[in-house]
Amino acid sequence: MKRRFFTFAAVILLVLTLVMAGPPQQAQAQQTQIYFTNFNSGYSGWTVSGNVFSVATPSIQPNSVRLRGTASITRTISTAGYTGIAVAWNMAASSLESVDHCYVEVNTGSGWTVIGALNDGQDTSAFFNGTTGNISGADQNVNFQVRYRGNGATTGDYCYAEDITVTGTSALIPTNTPTPTATPVTPTPISGQTVPGDLLTGSGVVSRTLLTYANLTSGTSTAPVNDSAFALPADAAMPLHTFEGRLVLNNEATSGGFGEVRDDYAYTGNGDSPRKHLPEFSFEYVQNGSHLIPVTQGLSITGHAYWNYIIGPGRAWSETTDNGWSRASFPFALVQRNANCTHNGVMAFLFNGSSVSNVRYQITQETCVYYKINMWGQLSATYTPYAVANAVVYKDNHAVEVSNRLPTKPIADLAVDYPSSGVNTSVFGSGVTAAHMTTYGLVFNGVNYVSGCATRYGQYAYCGVMRVPSYSTAKSAMASMALMRLGQKYGTGVYDLLIRDYVPEYTASIGDWTNVTFNNTIDMATGNYRLAGYEADEAGSYMETFFLAEPYSNKIAAAFNFPYKVPPGTYWNYHSSDTFLVGRAMQNYLNAQDGGNDIFNMLRDEVFVPLNLSAGTMTSLRTDNSASGQAFAGYGLFWTQDDIAKVALFLNNQNGVIDGIQVLQPDMLADSMQNDASDRGVDTTGTPVFKYNNGFWAKEFTPAEGYACSFHTPFMSGYGGITVVMMPNGATYYYFSDNEEYSWSSSVSEANKLAPQCP
Numbered sequence: 001m002k003r004r005f006f007t008f009a010a011v012i013l014l015v016l017t018l019v020m021a022g023p024p025q026q027a028q029a030q031q032t033q034i035y036f037t038n039f040n041s042g043y044s045g046w047t048v049s050g051n052v053f054s055v056a057t058p059s060i061q062p063n064s065v066r067l068r069g070t071a072s073i074t075r076t077i078s079t080a081g082y083t084g085i086a087v088a089w090n091m092a093a094s095s096l097e098s099v100d101h102c103y104v105e106v107n108t109g110s111g112w113t114v115i116g117a118l119n120d121g122q123d124t125s126a127f128f129n130g131t132t133g134n135i136s137g138a139d140q141n142v143n144f145q146v147r148y149r150g151n152g153a154t155t156g157d158y159c160y161a162e163d164i165t166v167t168g169t170s171a172l173i174p175t176n177t178p179t180p181t182a183t184p185v186t187p188t189p190i191s192g193q194t195v196p197g198d199l200l201t202g203s204g205v206v207s208r209t210l211l212t213y214a215n216l217t218s219g220t221s222t223a224p225v226n227d228s229a230f231a232l233p234a235d236a237a238m239p240l241h242t243f244e245g246r247l248v249l250n251n252e253a254t255s256g257g258f259g260e261v262r263d264d265y266a267y268t269g270n271g272d273s274p275r276k277h278l279p280e281f282s283f284e285y286v287q288n289g290s291h292l293i294p295v296t297q298g299l300s301i302t303g304h305a306y307w308n309y310i311i312g313p314g315r316a317w318s319e320t321t322d323n324g325w326s327r328a329s330f331p332f333a334l335v336q337r338n339a340n341c342t343h344n345g346v347m348a349f350l351f352n353g354s355s356v357s358n359v360r361y362q363i364t365q366e367t368c369v370y371y372k373i374n375m376w377g378q379l380s381a382t383y384t385p386y387a388v389a390n391a392v393v394y395k396d397n398h399a400v401e402v403s404n405r406l407p408t409k410p411i412a413d414l415a416v417d418y419p420s421s422g423v424n425t426s427v428f429g430s431g432v433t434a435a436h437m438t439t440y441g442l443v444f445n446g447v448n449y450v451s452g453c454a455t456r457y458g459q460y461a462y463c464g465v466m467r468v469p470s471y472s473t474a475k476s477a478m479a480s481m482a483l484m485r486l487g488q489k490y491g492t493g494v495y496d497l498l499i500r501d502y503v504p505e506y507t508a509s510i511g512d513w514t515n516v517t518f519n520n521t522i523d524m525a526t527g528n529y530r531l532a533g534y535e536a537d538e539a540g541s542y543m544e545t546f547f548l549a550e551p552y553s554n555k556i557a558a559a560f561n562f563p564y565k566v567p568p569g570t571y572w573n574y575h576s577s578d579t580f581l582v583g584r585a586m587q588n589y590l591n592a593q594d595g596g597n598d599i600f601n602m603l604r605d606e607v608f609v610p611l612n613l614s615a616g617t618m619t620s621l622r623t624d625n626s627a628s629g630q631a632f633a634g635y636g637l638f639w640t641q642d643d644i645a646k647v648a649l650f651l652n653n654q655n656g657v658i659d660g661i662q663v664l665q666p667d668m669l670a671d672s673m674q675n676d677a678s679d680r681g682v683d684t685t686g687t688p689v690f691k692y693n694n695g696f697w698a699k700e701f702t703p704a705e706g707y708a709c710s711f712h713t714p715f716m717s718g719y720g721g722i723t724v725v726m727m728p729n730g731a732t733y734y735y736f737s738d739n740e741e742y743s744w745s746s747s748v749s750e751a752n753k754l755a756p757q758c759p
Contacts (some may be wrong), residue, residue, distance in 0.1 A: 031748045034085075035077045035166040039065050040074075042660030046166045047074040047406070048447030048653055049730050049753075051155070051488065054660065059252060064092070064162035065148070067102075070140040070755060072149035074160065074446050075409065078196070080527055082168030082732045083137035087146055088164035089116050096123035098341065100152045102159035104130075107145040108137030111417075119465040120157070127162060139168070142406075155759050159232040162538045172193040175182035191398035195438040198289040198434050204237030206319045213322050216350050216357040221302055221378035222361040223257065224457045230329040230346040231461035232290075236317035237288030239326040241352050242287050249359055256361075256377030261456070264370035276375070278334070278361070283311055286388050288395040291402075292316045292328050293393055298619030299335060299638070301627055307334045308625075310342075312465045312615055313398060316351075325350040325357070331462035334363060334637075336374075338550045339455035340469040340635050340719075342367035344453075356383040365455035367468050369720040369738045374456065397615065404612035406448040406649075408464065414449050418754055425449075427750040431743025432721060432735060437700035438468055440735035441641055442747070443752055447644045467616060468736040470575065470637035471718030475522075477647050478620070479579045479633040480672060480695035482586055482603045483522060485654065487665030490593060495519040495668070502585040502592075521582040522695050525682050528562040529573040537562065538574050552630050555580065572682040572692055577696070581681060583633025600631035611650055613643045635719070644724055644734050646652040652714075652726035671728065672696045672711035701748065701757070709758035713748060729743070729755040 003412050005741050037043075039061040042054055050071025055064060065073060081736060089104040096102070097120055104116035115132040138144050148161040168621075210229035225539040258276035268275050279368060284295040294311040302308050314330025329348040333343070345363035362376040363589035390392070409417070414425050429440045429451055441450040453463035460466055470477065482647065486494045499516045500506045506513040511528030520526055531537050546558035558576035587599040600620045608617060621636025622629030639647075650656065652673060656664030671679045672694040681693025691698040698712045715725040723735035723744050733744060748757065 002334065009342060009596065031167060032082065032170050033167050034079060034082055034163070036074075038163050039063050039161065042073075043073055044659040045075060047076075048072075048649075049074075049445040050150075050653075055160070057427075060098045064160040065441065067148060067150045067154045067159040069155045069759075070150055071680045072147055072445060073158075074145055074147040075145055076145050077166055079138055079141050079144045079166070079168055080140055083139040084133065084168060084169040085144065086130065086131060086133035086164075086167050087115060087135065088165040089148075090127055090161075091116065091118060091148065092125050092127045092160040092162065093118040093123040094160075096120045096126045097153065097157070101150070103147075103149045103151070104148060106135055106163075107147070107149045108131075108135065108141055109143060110137065125160070127160075129163075131466065136331070146253060148567070150753040156413075157537060161263050162276065170608060172758065179364075183208070188353070193396050194289055195291045195399045196403045196444075198291060200232075200236050200238045200290050200317055202233070202235035202237050202317075204235065204318050204320045206233045206235050206321070207317065208233075210322065211360055215352065216348070216360060216378075219358075219724065221360055221376050224364050224374055224376045226458040227346065227364065227455050227461050228458050229541045230348045230360075232315045232321070232329075236290075238290055238318065239287070239316040239328075240318045240324065241326045243328060243351050243385075244286050244388055244391065245383060246282060246284050247349075247356065247359075248382045248384070249278070250380045250382065252278040252280055252379065256375060256718065257644065259374040260604075261372035261374065261377065263369065263373075267371060268271045268373075274304065275306045276729065277379075278375070279307045279309060282310070284388050286391040286394050287316055288398060288723055290316050291398060292330055294330070295388060297615035298497045298617075299621065299627075301625060304337070305595055306337050308337055309333070309468050310335060312467065312616060314462065314464060317635070322350055323351050324479070329461065331460075331465055332343055332361075333467045335621075335638070336368075336371070338548070338621070340471050340621060341371060342366060342467050342469045343368065344455070344460060344466055345373075351383060354383070354385060354450045356381050362457070364457045365378075365438070365460060365466075367722075367736050367738045369539075369740060373739075399526055401612060402544075403463075406443070407446065408450055408641070409446045410439075411442065411449045411451050416449075416581050416753070417680040422759075423750055423753045427746050428733060429735065430746065431499040432737045433739050434719065434743045436739035436741070437739050438736040439463065439466065439641060439740070440733075440737075441645065442751065443648060443732040443734075444751070446649075450639060450641050455630045465614065465616070465640050467640065467642075468638060469718070469722075470633075471635045471722055473639075473644075473718045473722060473724055474620075474632070474637045474694040475576075475579045475634045476672075476716040476724075477481075478631070478637055479522060479583055479586075479602060481607060481651075481664060481757030482599050482633075483582070483671075483694070484492065484664035484668045485606060485674075486586060486590065487668055488656075488662060492667065494589065494663060497585070497589060499581060499585050500712060503556070503581060505556045506555065506560060511560065511565035513560075515542055516568045518585055519694075520583055521578050521585070523539070523569070523648055523682050524572050524574050524578055524692060525569050526573075526575075526578055527566045527568040527571065528564055529571075529575065530562055532565075532571075532573065532685070535574045538576065543575070543577065546580075550625055554628075555623050556584065569682075572684050575682075580630075580632060584630055584634075587630065598631070599633075603639055607650075607658075608664060610663070612648050613646060614640050616640070617643045639736075645732065648724055648732035648734065650728050652732060668694060672714060674698050674714050680712060699745070701745075705745075706749065707752070709756055709759055710758070713757075727751055727758045728759075731755065 051068040104120040150159040312331035316328040343366040453460035549555040681691040724734040
């Protein structure tokens with residue numbers, strides 16, 4: 001796919017809620033430019049769908065944006081504080097036929113409206129412009145959208161976007177001095193940015209029967225409750241207090257309830273065990289408006305024998321029946337030590353300026369094939385309020401992350417947004433047992449159409465930031481992307497470097513690593529294996545030794561414990577240990593280049609951060625249960641719905657480009673995305689036969705399945721039932737489940753109704 005990546009511009013929303021003593025004096029209204037671009041520096045911040053390029057040809061104005069066929073670029077622009085919104089546009093076209101058009105459109109939240117169009121006869125590459133003013137519904141709209149779009153019938157139909165301006169009249173602002181009222185004052189964030197859409201406008205009158213004031217101040221927990229009790233209610237009011245400082249839970253090691261749902265390895269038995277209790281909990285928080293933000297959001301190494309934490313951002317609010325206290329809740333996950341299983345939970349408590357109530361917690365969902373549990377409890381807690389160092393940074397970072405999330409809609413809205421397609425949204429998510437589906441979604445035209453996040457006790461309270469494990473999607477999104485990044489930085493010769501020159505422990509191997517390259521290893525074609533059957537080694541005892549090894553010395557020894565069978569590059573045999581080896585080789589190569597950088601941290605800083613992935617994605621499982629160990633590379637990351645959608649867009653739609661800069665080496669990426677017919681990759685063993693190229697799988701679809709052509713669809717795959725399939729029509733379908741069910745071909749067929757897979 002030859003598409004560019006975008007980042008949404010951070011939306012800065014200033015809400016002034018002032019109650020006046022008398023009739024306000026009003027400032028003079030002024031016309032203001034809210035947004036402008038001439039695309040001279042690319043189209044960063046625009047959502048991209050289809051084939052999009054910056055161009056500069058003699059017949060086209062320099063640095064315009066070319067849209068081929070049905071491609072589009074979309075931008076969300078906050079018009080908060082402005083009325084009388086107008087949009088001025090400038091566009092050209094070429095090679096249109098009577099059924100082809102180029103459009104400029106706006107969306108105020110109720111669907112797209114055309115404000116400009118070019119047709120057959122206007123396709124001379126000459127630019128046309130126009131302005132539409134006083135757009136209905138655009139005033140004071142934090143989610144106002146503009147879009148350039150083509151609907152060309154062939155890939156030879158082109159639209160060219162050049163310049164767009166959004167203007168409005170400044171809203172009238174009171175200038176006299178406000179007087180206080182009995183209404184609680186909205187907490188003013190220290191941060192320079194508020195979180196988009198943060199202001200809670202409810203009355204605080206909430207009908208609550210679970211986790212009431214009495215429950216949290218003097219009750220106990222005897223079983224999990226419906227997860228909705230932890231969620232932000234529709235009528236929530238802004239919090240009365242600001243939570244900033246440290247929250248510490250008491251008696252974690254001896255308190256709480258536990259219930260096994262599935263335990264394939266008899267981990268816990270009938271007696272008490274540390275597995276049945278939370279690790280020690282002591283975390284710092286800051287608050288921005290109604291958003292409760294943990295200072296540490298990635299994987300937190302606890303020192304517990306079995307569990308580590310991931311803490312997510314939550315919310316704070318007030319309810320009238322809480323006797324003047326504020327209320328908060330937040331998501332968290334327990335992550336098995338040295339493993340990728342992720343068990344999702346949520347906590348809730350009341351707080352004021354100096355104290356907290358008891359803290360209720362429960363875990364009622366996981367993405368884990370072999371170990372499924374419920375945990376619950378209510379613990380006393382200590383709140384130490386103080387000014388957290390760098391609080392402004394944490395608030396700003398969270399505001400930017402939220403503002404850069406992809407537009408999200410329920411999966412059912414696909415049929416609403418594309419009524420003529422005949423798409424059946426029930427196909428997405430089918431083929432997987434509902435009780436084992438964590439979440440799924442379809443990314444199309446820059447929108448993430450998502451499912452809910454079911455637990456054993458209702459819908460998860462924080463579905464949008466629920467953590468799901470990468471498992472082997474990391475082979476694609478960590479190891480392969482890191483190698484592509486090295487290829488872009490240091491040249492493609494890095495692919496042909498030898499493992500033996502960068503992993504000295506190879507000398508103890510029983511295999512032959514004399515001629516095994518980085519590329520052979522990431523292709524799972526080292527020639528060193530034991531059993532030739534489909535993933536037979538991966539499921540065998542030698543690989544179990546590798547997975548269970550926590551110290552680096554044990555893990556690297558287990559990774560090399562496979563004998564020589566065939567020359568490298570000639571036979572595919574799936575080994576998570578091979579990806580660990582190439583991860584270590586890249587680590588040592590990178591150290592030789594810039595003196596000490598970490599391979600995962602390079603990917604984090606140079607890819608994940610510019611992609612605006614969530615803070616909880618910025619860590620990896622590592623050896624030695626340590627934040628400084630060797631990253632696993634082949635598994636060990638943690639996604640949200642937004643994270644995996646952005647990664648797929650970056651690979652499948654934006655061609656490895658961020659802000660106009662080529663970040664991933666394009667040839668290796670093209671091979672991985674099956675855009676090079678001369679390099680499909682290695683044939684996998686077993687039935688059906690897939691292709692495997694640079695850590696990515698690919699499946700071929702043919703006319704026998706009802707398509708107009710044959711095409712290969714690359715996909716990422718993870719243990720237990722995880723799939724991220726990136727289609728030729730620009731759509732991505734993903735799901736995370738844990739019943740070892742891999743069923744998604746029907747979703748490719750259904751997405752074909754939205755846009756054809758064949759050009």
